[in-house]
Amino acid sequence: YARQFLSIMEKPDVDHIEGLSPAISIEQKTTSHNLFFNVGAITEIYDYLRLLFARVGEPRCPDHGHNLQAQTVSQMVDAVLALPEGSKLMLLAPVVRERKGEHLHVFEELRASGFVRARINGIVTDLDDAPALEKNRKHRIEVVVD
Template sequence: MDKPDVDYIRGISPAIAIEQKVSIKNNRSTVGTSTEIYDYLKLLFARVGRTFSPVSGNQVRKDSVADVVDYLFSLPADTRVTILAPLLRTEPGRPMSKELDLLLQKGYGRVVLADGQNAFIEDLIGEGKPEVEGDIFILIDRAAVQPGDEDLQFRLSDSVQTAFFEGHGTCIVKLDNETRTFSDKFELDGEVFEEPSVNFFSFNNSYGACHTCEGFGSVLGIDEDLVIPDKSMTV
């Protein structure tokens, strides 16, 4: 049925008119699927829906480069910030000295050790040098925040993007007395969540359907009590 050509309607309750062209019975058919309402609702929930962690009840969200830069420029002027990225082993079992050597070849010169001290990579590797223990963080950039400085904004944006890349999705901003961690992964409380999408709200789609009934609303199976109502009798 064609939609009416109107600009404004007032005082009329919402109504749905369904034109039945093909009478095919389907267990998954509803008023929503027979009209466009279901498509609009899927799009609405996919775009404005929010995900909350069942562990802490906090909202799950992933950070972007713009989120980190906005946080940096919300700090008072002349605040000293350090952008770090955790140094992760690219291969299991590889010595940390080898990872530091690869880091040096990429052009990085300094790292931050687990005790918070800065160190030159060249001073940590070489013959006779012991393996570094504890967590190591790549020193990406250091700066003093100057609100309104566009050149600094572009520079910090590149640094944050580099930190996300080197840290495999993790960027750390260190202040004088505070450290804040940002992540571009959709996870919280140690759990990875599915990002809202249109298919996620499709009950008749394998991506969003119930894993038990597969979107039918009922489960086919055998009820032993109906098959053998009197279990005291022999087969």
């Protein structure tokens, strides 16, 4: 909605402005029953913020604070080969990411494909002893690539 007025107005001839707080006027009414429809979506600023953070932001590990960088497959292989001899390494492949369900078919498909272990909600388990998952809770399943 607000975006349509931006093209009508002339751009001001200024180099720098300080101390201005943003002014936003939002009519208080229910526009959607979608839980993800928030102020950012209503004002259409969400798209601009997403673009800003994608271009200017630095991705960091939420647990350790280290900068994250994209790597090619060969860079990842080189990093693994550079580990000291005797280092332990667990290679995981995501199968289910925060989805509700019992996921019995997932376990069956993994076993049929020859996999033996999986990390289920953070716990490494043999697929033959996979726990019964609650149908209405979100789960994360990662297969251990041996």
